[in-house]
Amino acid sequence: MSTEAVRQPQQDRSRATRQRLLAAAIDCLAELGWTGSTVSTVAERAGVSRGAAQHHFPTREDLVTAAIEYVAEERLAHLRQGLPDLPPGRDRTEFIVDTIGEMYASKLFSAALQLWVAASSDAQLREKVVPLEARVGREAHRMTVEALGADESRPGVREAVQATLDLARGLGLANLLTDDAKRRSRVLRQWSITLDAALS
Helix, strand or coil: CCHHHHHHHHHHHHHHHHHHHHHHHHHHHHHHHHHHCCHHHHHHHHCCCHHHHHHHCCCHHHHHHHHHHHHHHHHHHHHHHCCCCCCCCHHHHHHHHHHHHHHHCCHHHHHHHHHHHHHCCCHHHHHHHHHHHHHHHHHHHHHHHHHHCCCCCCCCHHHHHHHHHHHHHHHHHHCCCCCCHHHHHHHHHHHHHHHHHHHC
């Protein structure tokens, strides 16, 4: 067997271990918060030894930095998957608004929120979180505009799209302490009618 053939399964295992650690970091952040998300806790959740975790992420800072990027990418991927090509009209608008609402009610947003809170009092962490959040915000806005087929050159349209994202984020915050699904669904349904009128 060639050296390359041996190396490939090792690389695959290494990638799989890294992905498990990042997914476990998200779970820990969402469920245990910043202080509870130690390297040991994440390693245990991922089913790997602390040594294996530190091979991939030598420090908690390395793990959290990678988790921040992972959260950002996963949130954008989640949004992309949820915005298929639908015909224009109220059904399309309602689907898109619901999709955005679900993104901000997800575990990924809970994990991101824990990072925001920690970053508010940690300058080093804030330096990493702020640019990534700005990128997620810009990309989420761009994808929403594209999915809605919105013409932002028209007065008020850009603000209506941004209000959709801000509303969903606020509802996601409300969902953090209690299951707010029923109220969120009603609010988003009403907002989709308002948004559809603004876009028409």
